[in-house]
Amino acid sequence: MSPDRTQRLIGELARDLAPVHRVPRLRFSVAMVVGIVAATALIAFWMQGLRPNLADALRFDPVFGGVFVGLVLTGVGAALAAVAAATPGRQRVVRAGAATGLVGGLGALALCLVGVAGAGFDAGSPLSSDRMCLGQVFRLAILPSVALAVVLARGWTSSPLAAAALALVAGVALGAMVTHLLCVFGGARHLLLGHLSGLLLFTGLGVVPLATLLRHLARAR
Amino acid sequence: MDSDETRKAPAEAEGGRDDEARWRDGMVAGQAGDQAVYQKLLEGLLPVVQRLVKARLANATMADDVVQNALLSIHRARHTYRPERPFGPWMRTIVRNACIDALRQSGRRQEREVSVDAELPAPRDGWGAVSAQERLERAELSPELERALDALPVRQREAVEWLHVEGLSVAEAALRAGASPGAIKVRAHRGYRALRLHLEKERR
Numbered sequence: 103m104s105p106d107r108t109q110r111l112i113g114e115l116a117r118d119l120a121p122v123h124r125v126p127r128l129r130f131s132v133a134m135v136v137g138i139v140a141a142t143a144l145i146a147f148w149m150q151g152l153r154p155n156l157a158d159a160l161r162f163d164p165v166f167g168g169v170f171v172g173l174v175l176t177g178v179g180a181a182l183a184a185v186a187a188a189t190p191g192r193q194r195v196v197r198a199g200a201a202t203g204l205v206g207g208l209g210a211l212a213l214c215l216v217g218v219a220g221a222g223f224d225a226g227s228p229l230s231s232d233r234m235c236l237g238q239v240f241r242l243a244i245l246p247s248v249a250l251a252v253v254l255a256r257g258w259t260s261s262p263l264a265a266a267a268l269a270l271v272a273g274v275a276l277g278a279m280v281t282h283l284l285c286v287f288g289g290a291r292h293l294l295l296g297h298l299s300g301l302l303l304f305t306g307l308g309v310v311p312l313a314t315l316l317r318h319l320a321r322a323r
Numbered sequence: 324m325d326s327d328e329t330r331k332a333p334a335e336a337e338g339g340r341d342d343e344a345r346w347r348d349g350m351v352a353g354q355a356g357d358q359a360v361y362q363k364l365l366e367g368l369l370p371v372v373q374r375l376v377k378a379r380l381a382n383a384t385m386a387d388d389v390v391q392n393a394l395l396s397i398h399r400a401r402h403t404y405r406p407e408r409p410f411g412p413w414m415r416t417i418v419r420n421a422c423i424d425a426l427r428q429s430g431r432r433q434e435r436e437v438s439v440d441a442e443l444p445a446p447r448d449g450w451g452a453v454s455a456q457e458r459l460e461r462a463e464l465s466p467e468l469e470r471a472l473d474a475l476p477v478r479q480r481e482a483v484e485w486l487h488v489e490g491l492s493v494a495e496a497a498l499r500a501g502a503s504p505g506a507i508k509v510r511a512h513r514g515y516r517a518l519r520l521h522l523e524k525e526r527r
Contacts, residue, residue, distance in 0.1 A: 107492060108369060111391050115398045116362035122354050122402035163512050189403050190420075191412035258400035260420040321506035 128195065131185040131253050136270070138249050139177075143280040150284050159288075165217040166282075168210065169293050173279040175206025176301070177246075180272035181320060184250045187265040188257025196268075203271060210298055217290025227287035227296075235285055235296030238305060239278045247273025251312060255319045260322070266312035270305040342371075346410040353401055365394060372397075372418055379422040385429060391494030392504045393421035399503070428508060472523035479514035482507050 125131075153159065160167045183199030186192035249268035259265040278297045287296065349364030366446045372393050373386075396417045404413050451519075472480055478500075484498040497504045 107495070108387075108394070109366075109395060111492070111495055111498065112362060112365045112369065114495070115365060115394065116358045118398070118498060119353060119356055119358050119361050121356035124354060124405055125403050127405065127407075189405075189413075190400060190416035191408065191414075193416065258396075258403045258417075260416070260423075261454055317505075321503040321509075 120201060123271060124188045125189060125253075126259050128182075128185055128189065128192065131188075132182055135181050135185070135246055135249050135253075135276075136178075139246050139276045139280065142245055143283070144268055144302050146242065146280055146284055152283055156283060163288075165290050165293060166212050166288070168213040170279065172206040172210025172213070173275050173282060173297070174202045176210070177206075177272055177275035177279050179203030179206060180268050180275060181246070181250060184265060184268035184272050185253050187259050187261070188254045190258055190260070193285035200268065203268075203275070207271070207298075207301060212292075214290050214298060218294060221290055227289050229295075231287040232292055232296040235281055235287065235292070236300055236303075238281045238284070239274060239297065239300040241277070242280050243274040243277030243300070243304060244268075245273075245277070246276045247308070249273075251316075254316055258320070259316065262316035263309065263313040266316060267305060267309045270308050270312065271301060274300050274304045338445060346414070347406050347505055350401060350404050350410060351406050354404070365397075368397070368414065369394070371414075375415060375418045379419070380425065382429075385425055387427045388494070389421050390495075391492045392425065393418045395494040395497055395504060396421055406427050424505070467522060467525050468518070471518045471525070474521055475514050475517055479510050479517065482510035483514040483518065486511055 126134075160170060163293030179199045181199070183196045186195035186199060206277065247270055250272055251266075254262075254265050254269055278300055282293075282297055285292075285297070346364065349360055350369070353361035354366060369390070373390050376386045376389050376393065380389060397414060400417055404410065450507065472483065475483065481500065482496060485491045485499065486493065491499070493504045493507050498508045500507060502510075
């Protein structure tokens with residue numbers, strides 16, 4: 103070690119010191135994201151109305167109900183993990199959130215695949231309905247994804263790529279969850295392509311640009 | 324995301340209640356802008372950071388740079404510390420990531436730097452009083468290397484000069500540039516590459 107150089111650096115760091123605002127508490131950041139999703143959902147419900155017979159579909163259609171639960175787990179788990187990823191020393195929360203999200207996502211995927219295998223690929227709604235819901239998932243995912251990206255940009259993350267992936271998965275899952283409650287179509291294939299596929303598609307498309315942006319912001323800080 | 328390796332290294336078991344309370348108070352004061360308390364905090368953390376780094380890195384030369392990078396990262400990430408959370412895991416995560424980054428980058432950096440290092444003077448200690456230009460002149464660089472340095476974009480030239488002519492560590496150069504250590508390394512790497520191409524072209 104070279105103590106002189108390190109001591110000089112410490113002196114420089116102390117001289118460079120400026121007061122800072124602490125990042126908000128984890129629960130505050132998660133509540134902010136959930137609040138944004140809730141507000142978006144309320145506006146969407148008000149404009150479009152809820153799915154007819156939503157309560158019955160959730161209770162008696164195992165694929166529909168299971169995919170909803172899977173999306174909630176994925177959205178909340180990944181959002182928690184993304185927010186925790188912005189703070190050093192919260193690896194346990196990151197791991198717990200990511201694991202919850204993974205279980206939810208894989209569970210929903212498995213249910214859809216079982217449903218498609220049972221009913222056939224062409225059963226249920228036309229293919230155009232898949233595109234409609236996928237577009238809605240995208241639109242509804244924008245705000246929560248941006249909110250999570252802001253939390254990540256404000257914090258300090260050791261792995262921008264993983265953090266960006268978590269933020270996008272969370273945003274898309276929460277968008278898909280709201281879409282799920284609005285959607286008038288049915289069938290396992292529709293749920294797979296219209297509601298779930300966005301998780302892979304939009305995360306895949308956005309993860310590298312968002313990670314690059316986070317890296318750039320971290321370097322500029 | 325990172326794996327939680329904080330329990331693996333024996334040196335990381337340190338940080339008792341007294342240390343925790345002192346570190347927490349020091350960082351809270353640092354977040355409020357108290358320079359004297361903050362300097363004491365960093366000086367108190369230094370041996371801990373050095374032990375944590377030594378436990379992970381065998382290369383002593385690299386360890387010196389990593390300790391400085393870790394201190395710089397602690398400084399830059401200070402706004403993410405919350406006093407209701409323990410300080411030790413927060414700090415250890417930052418130090419561990421500095422070690423991982425260094426290990427990841429060391430191989431690539433050595434490959435890129437080796438051919439230009441032969442052309443550049445050995446890094447020196449000391450900074451501030453003497454300008455980079457003066458040091459360049461004193462270093463008696465070959466005219467072709469000076470021309471190659473002049474042809475570099477400003478940021479890349481600064482990075483190469485600070486690291487190889489003035490002898491700053493990456494952390495010191497990062498602090499001076501107001502950029503992250505990663506950004507300084509990227510600029511220096513790009514500078515080395517451009518220098519190598521320029522020198523090869525001149526010699527043909």
